[in-house]
Amino acid sequence: MPERVPPPLAGQSSSAMSDTSPPRSRKYARRSETRPGRRAAERSAGPAVDIRVEGSHQVLILPCAGGVGGTTLCALLGTELALARSGRVVAVDIHPNGGSLGVRFPHRTDASVRSLAEAVVERGRLTAVQVEAFLQDTASRLGVLTSPRAPEVTEALSTAELRRVTEVLQEYHQFLVLDGCSDLTHALTQATLCTASHLALVVGTGVDGAVAAADTVKWLRHNGFEELLSRSDAVVIRRSASRGARLPELREYLDSFCASTSLLPYDAHLAQGGVLDRRLVSTSLRKAMSPILANVVQGIARASASTD
Structure with a gap:
């Protein structure tokens, strides 16, 4: 099958989430009781809360480029x-x-x-x-x-x-x-x-982001990770308040190889760096995280069921 290439962007030509937890000591398990924000998080997470997941799983966050x-x-x-x-x-x-x-x-x-x-x-x-x-x-x-x-x-x-x-x-x-x-x-x-149960690709916006995403997809497909890629979630993160270049085309490209593609909006609190304070994260970003959370948990559950 001929290799797909990312769509042309601005300045680029067409050529160019009931679970079963692992065993824990009683003292350790007590820490899983009520904690701040859980009820609100459960409401926003939707199906990710209820999906049954057996065992322990690694979720690899793989950026397509630095930064x-x-x-x-x-x-x-x-x-x-x-x-x-x-x-x-x-x-x-x-x-x-x-x-x-x-x-x-x-x-x-x-x-x-x-x-x-x-x-x-x-x-x-x-x-x-x-x-x-x-x-x-x-x-x-x-x-x-x-x-x-x-x-x-x-x-x-x-x-x-x-x-x-x-x-x-x-x-x-x-x-x-x-x-x-x-x-x-x-x-x-x-x-x-080789050991990850699930993969999340992190993609930047603009021409550089599309090129890096294409290079990462190509490498994964040609080095034995095509099945993991097909179950993965691509997450495009806006690093500035500008809309970015041709995001629908980038999303269409990623959707042709990944199980889902999500867009995280620009968030001023995250952009400034430093300690993450969930209370300062915008409502729009928390809402955007909900389907990503569900996709990850559902993907792990489906993969686990298929290997049983």
Whole structure:
């Protein structure tokens, strides 16, 4: 089948969401009781609240290029999942050389992905309470595992270290939302593509966003991930208040390869960076997250059912 190309954009020619949670200790499970914003989140999440999901699953957030909002989507999706679902949710920074997920949440511990990987090697199996000590705690009940903050200790995780981290997290969490990077050739990216239950592509607007999306789609299709791509959700994030160039054509292109395509509107609070405060996020953006949340949970449920 001939390779599809993205539609021409401005300045570009046509050539050119009842679930069954993993076992947890009673002390750990008590934290899943009432938390701020849950009822409102359940109402907005709609079907994502009620869909039955068995086991534990990895959701890989894959930006098609740097700076398109991958970490932002990871923080948003993790927060909404944690508010809407009763199962535990953790967001994990898996950028090879350290990402900015920790910037999006208040910093309450110096623990990191690397320190958790080292603890697994030193202690063997960790209890739920021991694992929790490595996570940043948030008002939404989302756990956050960040990269090391000190530059002198920041180095790429090995695939073996990443496997240890994800395995111990999946013992006590139903959803792992992984903040990935756009480097498709990196071993960590390829390893998570192989273990992910669901994929969310993050796409930028404009000519550069369309080109990067086409390159990512082509790579996934030609390297054995076409089936994962066909179940994925593409999320186009507006990074400015301008409307962007030819978004309907970009959406049509993405729809031809992905299960769904969604558009997140510009949000001034997110655009300024720093700590994510859900109370300051616009109503339009929270509404736009609802179908994305439902798509992710439904996609995982369907994939799980097909493998039973």
